[in-house]
Amino acid sequence: MVRNTGQPAYLQIADDLRAQIRGGSLAPGTPLPSTTKLAERYDASLSVVKLAVGVLRTEGLVIGQQGKGVFVREAGELPPDPKAGDELAELRATVQDLAVRLAKVEEQLATSTTRRSGRSSR
Amino acid sequence: MVRNTGQPAYLQIADDLRAQIRGGSLAPGTPLPSTTKLAERYDASLSVVKLAVGVLRTEGLVIGQQGKGVFVREAGELPPDPKAGDELAELRATVQDLAVRLAKVEEQLATSTTRRSGRSSR
DNA sequence: CGAGCCAACTAGGTTAACTATGTTGCTCAC
C-alpha cells in the first residue's frame, strides 16, 4: 500500500491511526480493529500492522491486551482495565527477582572463595 | 542473555542501551555498536536488536543514519523523557542497570564454577 | 597520479512463519 509519500508503510499506518485517535474517531477506551482487520483495510501485511501498532504502543497512545485487543489509552489515566500494567508492581517484582538472584550469587561466591577459586576477570 | 526480568528481549536490550545513554557510557554524538555487534553482545538475533533500536528511535533517543550508524542524540536537541523526569524512570533505569550487572556476574559464576552446560541462552 | 568502480560495511523496510499466551464463547457431557 501507500508509498509515494516516501514514508515507510508502518509509519504511515501509525500516523493514520494516531490521527484517528487524536481526531476522536477512535475514542479512548475503544479497541482498535484487530491486526487482521487493519491488515485488510490498509492492504498491508500483518507484519507492518504489528509494527505500526508497536510504534503506538511504545508511544503510550494505546495499550495492547493479549487475547482481547488494543485499546486507546485514556489521556492521563488508565484504561477501563487497569490490569497489571502498573509500573510500580512491575518494578517491585523485578526488584524481588534481583534480590533472590543476588542472594544466590552471594552464596555461591562465599562458598567458592573459601577455597580460593576467585576467578573474576573483567 | 534474556530471560530473568520476564521482560521481552527487545525491551531488555532497549532498556540497557537507554541506561547506557542516560548513564553516559554512550555519550551524545557517539555511534552505537552496529546491529551485528549488538546481536553478538547480547546473544540475540538481529531481529530483536533491530526492534530494540527501533524503540529507541521512536523514542527519539537515537537517530539512525543509513549507511553510517545509529547515533546518540545530542542532549540539546533531544526532547526525550516524554513522560519521564519522574522518579519512576530513574528507578527503572537503576533497576535495569542492576539487572544487567547481576546477569553478568551470574554468567561469570556459571561459566567458572560449573561444568554442567545447563546455561546458555540459545 | 587521479577518476571511477567495486566490495564491504551500515541501517532500514518488508514479509512470513512459528510460538506463546490470554480471552471468549460454544458445545457437550453429566
Place this chain on the structure above:
DNA sequence: GTGAGCAACATAGTTAACCTAGTTGGCTCG
C-alpha cells in the same frame, strides 16, 4: 442447568530471509 473442556481468535515475541539504500575505503585502470 451447570461445569469442563475445547476451538477460535486475539496480541505478543522471536527468528529468519530477502531487499533497498547510503557510506566508505581500497583497488584498478586509464
